[in-house]
Amino acid sequence: MGAANRLAELASPGHTGKTRGGEANIERILDAALAVFAMDGFAGARIDAIAERAGLSKPNLLYYFRTKADLYLAVLRRTLDMWLVPLAEMDTQSDPVAALTGYVTRKLEYARDFPEASRLFAMEVMRGAPILHTILENDLKRLVTSRAALLAQWMDAGHLPRRDPKHLLFLIWATTQHYADFAAQVKALTGQSLDDPGFFGEARRAVLLAVLGRS
Amino acid sequence: MGAANRLAELASPGHTGKTRGGEANIERILDAALAVFAMDGFAGARIDAIAERAGLSKPNLLYYFRTKADLYLAVLRRTLDMWLVPLAEMDTQSDPVAALTGYVTRKLEYARDFPEASRLFAMEVMRGAPILHTILENDLKRLVTSRAALLAQWMDAGHLPRRDPKHLLFLIWATTQHYADFAAQVKALTGQSLDDPGFFGEARRAVLLAVLGRS
DNA sequence: GTCTATAAGCGGATAGAC
DNA sequence: GTCTATCCGCTTATAGAC
Numbered sequence A, B: 001m002g003a004a005n006r007l008a009e010l011a012s013p014g015h016t017g018k019t020r021g022g023e024a025n026i027e028r029i030l031d032a033a034l035a036v037f038a039m040d041g042f043a044g045a046r047i048d049a050i051a052e053r054a055g056l057s058k059p060n061l062l063y064y065f066r067t068k069a070d071l072y073l074a075v076l077r078r079t080l081d082m083w084l085v086p087l088a089e090m091d092t093q094s095d096p097v098a099a100l101t102g103y104v105t106r107k108l109e110y111a112r113d114f115p116e117a118s119r120l121f122a123m124e125v126m127r128g129a130p131i132l133h134t135i136l137e138n139d140l141k142r143l144v145t146s147r148a149a150l151l152a153q154w155m156d157a158g159h160l161p162r163r164d165p166k167h168l169l170f171l172i173w174a175t176t177q178h179y180a181d182f183a184a185q186v187k188a189l190t191g192q193s194l195d196d197p198g199f200f201g202e203a204r205r206a207v208l209l210a211v212l213g214r215s
Numbered sequence C: 001g002t003c004t005a006t007a008a009g010c011g012g013a014t015a016g017a018c
Numbered sequence D: 001g002t003c004t005a006t007c008c009g010c011t012t013a014t015a016g017a018c
Helices: A002-008 A018-044 A047-054 A060-064 A068-083 A085-089 A096-111 A115-126 A133-156 A164-182 A183-190 A197-212 B001-008 B020-044 B047-054 B057-063 B068-085 B085-089 B095-113 B115-124 B132-157 B165-182 B184-191 B198-213
Strands: none
Touching: A002 A047, A002 A115, A018 A060, A018 A068, A018 A115, A018 B057, A018 B132, A047 A060, A047 A068, A047 A085, A068 A085, A068 A096, A068 A115, A068 B095, A085 A096, A085 B068, A096 A115, A096 A133, A096 A164, A096 A197, A115 A164, A115 B115, A115 B184, A133 B068, A164 A197, A164 B095, A164 B165, A164 B198, A183 A197, A183 B057, A183 B095, A183 B115, A183 B132, A183 B165, A197 B165, B020 B057, B020 B068, B047 B068, B068 B085, B068 B115, B085 B095, B085 B132, B095 B115, B095 B165, B095 B198, B115 B165, B132 B165, B165 B184
16 A cells, blocks of 8 residues: 555654654644544634644644645545555455455444544545545555456355446445435434444444345 | 425525526526535635626625625525435335336436535535534435335335335435545546446446345 | 725734743 | 744625716
């Protein structure tokens, strides 16, 4: 996973990064920024709000990240790193049903545990992915192509219902991330969320039925 | 559909609405506003950009909609009106497979023809639906409950694979709207979009396989 | 109804003390 | 490294002529 690793290093473009307290601050700033950017988008996010949430002053935040755009970029990179892990790790050795079951389960756990990361990523893509489009076209595309080939093999062997593998991946992403991105709607309609174990199980079974063609 | 109709009237809160040219302007403003809000979000949208796209000056736009928030509200209402139509119209008389096939197809056509409306709606929900949450909890919830009951009947009769009807609806929304909301990612990975008839067919078949359990 | 000019305020970024 | 105070551009919204 070239992109993910390549992106991880430059958390703090503005300084040497040698201090202890500074590194802890950077983590808190990135956490705060994720929450605010995911809620209000890049334009709507206020540096004051991020700084307050991170427990420092606005000029002090700007000491670590010179501009709002720098901060947004850092958050996006850190998020993408994490976001691509499940697909990269999808078990290619074990049997198809177990591998896909594990992948769907992992994706739902991510949607439950990191809904803000999901929404940040969604907002970036909905804007036309101005920052991420190169990574999507190169690294993610390579990964998807290899996984699609694997899925096609499994379909040939009769382990999965035959369908276009790319669209199967889109279906898994769309359905699992829906519970994070549209959590407000899901909550309004059902009163529940993935935090309820029973609801998590319902969602998991529904997605797996669609993916595997059977429970 | 109480909500949808109830929302339609107050396109132009600021004035009498008697003039001919004025009504045409309002339509052009709403079209322009949809495009800009869907791309940049509420905070990122610039009134200048909307006015220019609509072909009039910024103060003139503000003659029709007193504030940016009024304009956003009007666009959202008009969009929701349209957005709920397919579910409301899902044919309850014809046989289950035909009704669901028609619904999926219609939703995909909407995703193809009105991707900006899909993204505007998605952004509002991702923000926690501050404007729409009452409508989601009341009108949409009623509609969903009735449709879920219908789907449960069809499952009881053996026409559809048994699964939680609510999650089946979420799956249909998530998968179809994915091709609009994540169009940039789909394009980066496949080079295609729903505008390509072949790709539209692939997507449709993939979704229908998941919904019906067979092609 | 439509415009030009302008007011008013917000928010990103900087200066400089500690 | 962290703060207070402040600058300055940008954007919404208004005033008022046509």
